[in-house]
Amino acid sequence: EIVLTQSPGTLSLSPGERATLSCRASQSVNINLAWYQQKPGQTPRLLISDASVRATGIPDRFRGSGSGTDFTLTITRLEPDDFAVYYCQHYGTPPRTFGQGTKVEVK
Amino acid sequence: EVLLVESGGALVEPGGSLRLSCATSGFSFSSYAMNWVRQAPGKGLEWVSVISSKSVVTFYGDSVKGRFSVSRDDSRSTLYLQMNSLRAEDTATYYCAKDARGGGGDMDYWGRGILVTVSS
Numbered sequence: 001e002i003v004l005t006q007s008p009g010t011l012s013l014s015p016g017e018r019a020t021l022s023c024r025a026s027q028s029v030n031i032n033l034a035w036y037q038q039k040p041g042q043t044p045r046l047l048i049s050d051a052s053v054r055a056t057g058i059p060d061r062f063r064g065s066g067s068g069t070d071f072t073l074t075i076t077r078l079e080p081d082d083f084a085v086y087y088c089q090h091y092g093t094p095p096r097t098f099g100q101g102t103k104v105e106v107k
Numbered sequence: 108e109v110l111l112v113e114s115g116g117a118l119v120e121p122g123g124s125l126r127l128s129c130a131t132s133g134f135s136f137s138s139y140a141m142n143w144v145r146q147a148p149g150k151g152l153e154w155v156s157v158i159s160s161k162s163v164v165t166f167y168g169d170s171v172k173g174r175f176s177v178s179r180d181d182s183r184s185t186l187y188l189q190m191n192s193l194r195a196e197d198t199a200t201y202y203c204a205k206d207a208r209g210g211g212g213d214m215d216y217w218g219r220g221i222l223v224t225v226s227s
């Protein structure tokens with residue numbers, strides 16, 4: 001099973017600041033990686049597929065990058081609606097797995 | 108509009124069984140792989156299982172392998188999860204989720220989830 005490790009666990013930032021979230025895989029997943037956003041009481045929302053492709057309707061302030069074992073989700077300027085938990089998920093060699101999540105909170 | 112609606116959640120004793128269903132509409136169900144993902148109270152997402160289109164292959168997370176079984180009925184556009192030998196650690200909200208595309212694995216539509224509680 002491929003283990004995804006996200007860091008940091010919590011990111012405390014202010015609106016307008018840049019958020020940089022990391023996801024590291026225990027072995028290569030090529031670009032078979034997605035990012036999701038989840039707000040309290042809501043279902044996860046797909047943000048990024050194939051490491052860097054924004055899903056339909058996702059603003060361009062969300063940017064994914066990386067390949068192999070190291071991936072980054074960058075939110076260029078945080079808006080109030082962006083404070084949430086973010087998960088990475090691989091869909092390379094089964095089983096698929098999620099990272100443990102990074103919470104982006106208001107500083 | 109794409110809709111996924113889970114049902115079948117309940118309180119069940121350890122060692123018991125439960126079958127979840129996910130009724131779908133608004134897309135060509137038979138063409139997409141479908142997943143189950145769970146989330147224990149206050150915890151992160153855990154991928155549980157996937158079944159390919161036409162039920163060709165199934166995969167399971169290590170924590171449920173041998174106890175859970177995924178299936179689908181394309182004529183009813185419905186996904187199922189048979190859960191046996193349930194444990195307290197299986198307590199979670201269970202989501203069904205649709206693969207975004209063939210050959211992918213990212214999940215673009217999710218149900219609202221159904222709670223399964225395993226407790227005596």
